[in-house]
Amino acid sequence: MNARTIFRFDASRLGDLLDGIAERGYRLLGPVAREGAVVYDELGGADDLPRGWRDHQDPGRYRLERSDRNLFFEFNMGPHGWKKYLLPAEEPLWRALWRGEEMLFEETNVDDGKRAFIGVRACELAALAMLDRVFGEGDFRDDRYLARRANLFIVAVNCTRAGRTCFCTSMDTGPEARSGFDLVLTEVAHGGAHFFQVAAGTTRGDALLDALAFEEASPADRNLAKRLLDEAARSMGRHLNTGGLPERLAGSGEHPHWQRIAARCLACANCTMVCPTCFCNTVVDRPALDGRSAERIRCWDSCFSADFSYLHGGSIRQSTGSRYRQWMTHKLSSWVDQFGASGCVGCGRCIAWCPVGIDITEEAERIGEELS
Ligand code: SF4
Ligand code: SF4
Structure with missing residues (x-):
């Protein structure tokens, strides 16, 4: 056969x-x-x-x-x-x-x-x-x-x-x-x-x-x-123009649209939790109350949490805009340098499960269009 x-x-x-x-x-x-x-x-x-x-x-x-x-x-x-x-x-x-x-x-x-x-x-x-x-x-x-x-x-x-x-x-x-x-x-x-x-x-x-x-x-x-x-x-519900997108996003650091997104984003991290490729994790120690045992736990983390970028006494991404920018530019741009392919597979989960309806395809297009 x-x-x-x-x-x-x-x-x-x-x-x-x-x-x-x-x-x-x-x-x-x-x-x-x-x-x-x-x-x-x-x-x-x-x-x-x-x-x-x-x-x-x-x-x-x-x-x-x-x-x-x-x-x-x-x-x-x-x-x-x-x-x-x-x-x-x-x-x-x-x-x-x-x-x-x-x-x-x-x-x-x-x-x-x-x-x-x-x-x-x-x-x-x-x-x-x-x-x-x-x-x-x-x-x-x-x-x-x-x-x-x-x-x-x-x-x-x-x-x-x-x-x-x-x-x-x-x-x-x-x-x-x-x-x-x-x-x-x-x-x-x-x-x-x-x-x-x-x-x-x-x-x-x-x-x-x-x-x-x-x-x-x-x-x-x-x-x-x-x-x-x-x-x-x-009949795809959405479309993302990926041609040249990693390069456009890589040069978008000070783009004003990040602030428009930040005004809506709650930094709730839902988008990273539902994303099938987001893999960031951290470890925490959890001691028992009787002091007789403790566990080291690995758990999901997110670039939207303040602690995620904590270095030498402070978080280097304090604003919501900088966290969203980190997430989207990693997904659609620097991920390609790191792993040879986009970090987004087009599943749409982050769009549906964002409580304020931020849409990665729309935001990426806006940043791309306004830069070109
Ligand atoms: S559409 Fe892309 S970024 Fe959003 S959850 Fe799916 S894979 Fe992740
Ligand atoms: S799910 Fe929406 S509101 Fe929550 S962090 Fe992601 S983009 Fe911001």
């Missing part, structure tokens, strides 16, 4: 696919509808997926609503990213405790077992590839990240609907998943039929498809799926 053979199966068999992954020892993690949003959590099977839900997103706005199309994957990006499983928002690195008169130090293990990410979108695969570069390449590698990453099975889902805050086509990351998955699915509903197309990206994916013995997709099936992907690409 060729790794790129495309198969099809009726949507009623999605559970068989997920069960097959679980039977291979993987814990299923994926989208669920909870408290008005699609978030990532444990999945018992296909019945836990947010079937029949879709989202509406705009700057500062996210709403879920019922859809009569009853699809499994009609929604776009929710507030969670997969980074929470690879770089937890908070995790103890080691503990110190008194045992009698002796102080013991214990390193905490990373043992999350085998995990399967279900429903990873193309822009999220690009974000994972970026995190792999950040934590897995260069002189300083993160063993905890790499241990978790090594135990993943990834089921990607192509986006057949673009959200109003999506701009993956501008960042060349979607809507079609091109690499970085074990399996890739496309959900197709047309003329009363509801089925998935599936292809493997690895030998592990091949082995699973062999066992499930799905039929090969016909040329008509493949054309249908391609049309849906083309339509999603054409």
